[in-house]
Amino acid sequence: MDFTPSEEQSAAQGLAARIFGDLSTHERLTAAGSGTDAELWKELCAAGLPAAVEDIGLLGLVLLLEEQGRTTAQVPFAATCVYGLLAVAEHGTAEQRERLLPGLRDGTAVATGAFPARGRVHTAEDGALYGAVPWVPWLRDATHVLVADADLALWMVEASEPGAEACAAGVTVEPVETTAPWSAGRLVLDGVRGERVGNGPEAYAAVLATARTAFAGLQAGVCAGSLARAVHHTVTREQFGRPLSTNQGVLLRAADAHMDTEAIRVTAYEAAWRHDERGACAAQALTAAWWASEAGKRVVHAGQHLHGGTGADLDHPVHRHFLWGRQLDAYLGCGSEVLEELGLLLADSAQGDAS
Structure with a gap:
């Protein structure tokens, strides 16, 4: 095993450390309250850090998230990369990758995941999703939610259009305050249809x-x-x-x-x-x-x-x-x-x- 970062991983980590260190200050975090620092998220996406994860791998992402954790920066970085970029890149179809990844790379789309599965969501015979998840991190920012149903099948659900304030039909997001200020929300699915991602369990x-x-x-x-x-x-x-x-x-x-x-x-x-x-x-x-x-x-x-x-x-x-x-x-x-x-x-x- 060799954990020595590659040149690309080290460069990305250094850039992340600079951006988080400069922008995720105590004053900005206090002003953000329990919400997301939208300007910091824009800066990270403009620097190409979410998009870089596909190239630097999970080890590279871990290095970037260390820098986020040092400053407790309030951005949906981990959630978008794990439940969006990497999930679609590794388990999505060619058509899903072509359609979903560009928005996740440039930050116009934000993903999160209703994980771990607790059997709270079930899929009806017609393919519609029903159920409620008590809290999902960064849900208030999300345009897409990766949902695991009771059979451990994965479904990508469109929560809202990028930039839209209203939820998609069949999706309800109720703000929830958690221990950490992660813009969390309660997710309610009422007959919404998602698209299958991957091969189940x-x-x-x-x-x-x-x-x-x-x-x-x-x-x-x-x-x-x-x-x-x-x-x-x-x-x-x-x-x-x-x-x-x-x-x-x-x-x-x-x-x-x-x-x-x-x-x-x-x-x-x-x-x-x-x-x-x-x-x-x-x-x-x-x-x-x-x-x-x-x-x-x-x-x-x-x-x-x-x-x-x-x-x-x-x-x-x-x-x-x-x-x-x-x-x-x-x-x-x-x-x-x-x-x-x-x-x-x-x-x-x-x-x-x-x-």
Whole structure:
């Protein structure tokens, strides 16, 4: 395994770091509230970063999402790339790729996914979709939603026309506030017709593994950003005439948070690398998701605690990392759920090898 970024991946990561660093500031995030920073999204699309994902692969996307996570930038980048660009590129027909990908590349179309499947959506005999999903990230921005029905078939549903305020017929979007400000909404489908993407459960499993890997990369960035803020605080804040960072307890807590962050990062890299190499990556994606959930939760808590009383301020930038970390902790399966799924997968694999 070689996780060394290619020249193209490094260039894209550097560009993302500059754009996120320059534009995703505390002041702009405060002004955005729980909504999307539309100007930042336009800048990212104008720079060609969503479109680049098809060339730099899932590992490249993980690198870009790390940069988003460091600044907790409020844009539908992960969702559009995972549930739109990569899903259509890898599982769509030639006609779907030709029709859907241009808008997803330039940002005029925004995708999200009603994942994971919970059996809340079913397909009628005539092909119409019915059901409700309690919350879908970035749904308020989405023009397209990738929906998994109870049989794990994937359907691309047009939620609205690009630039339109009204939802498409048969689609209702009700705003929902989640722990992190992800422009979420409740999705209600009432007889809407989608277009089939991929070959059922196999495509669903592949998209879910991709999503878990990508959002683990996002969590690595969130944790790195939280830890960087904590380090800066403890180095510059003095107590009894010396920096807080010289206290052994602070050093140990920060060291544990650093190791947890690296574990999230390296497991996400491995899963993404295996995906790009067309190797089996289901177990690796679950491993990355488990680290993102369990370790991510520890890191963002540590980030707040290392700020002392300042960390209790809901308006402090570190609190945003805490909210994102907790949201990512449970988004695609909390630690115990993912661990159970991983155990069943390994058990099935062992039985297959034995037979």
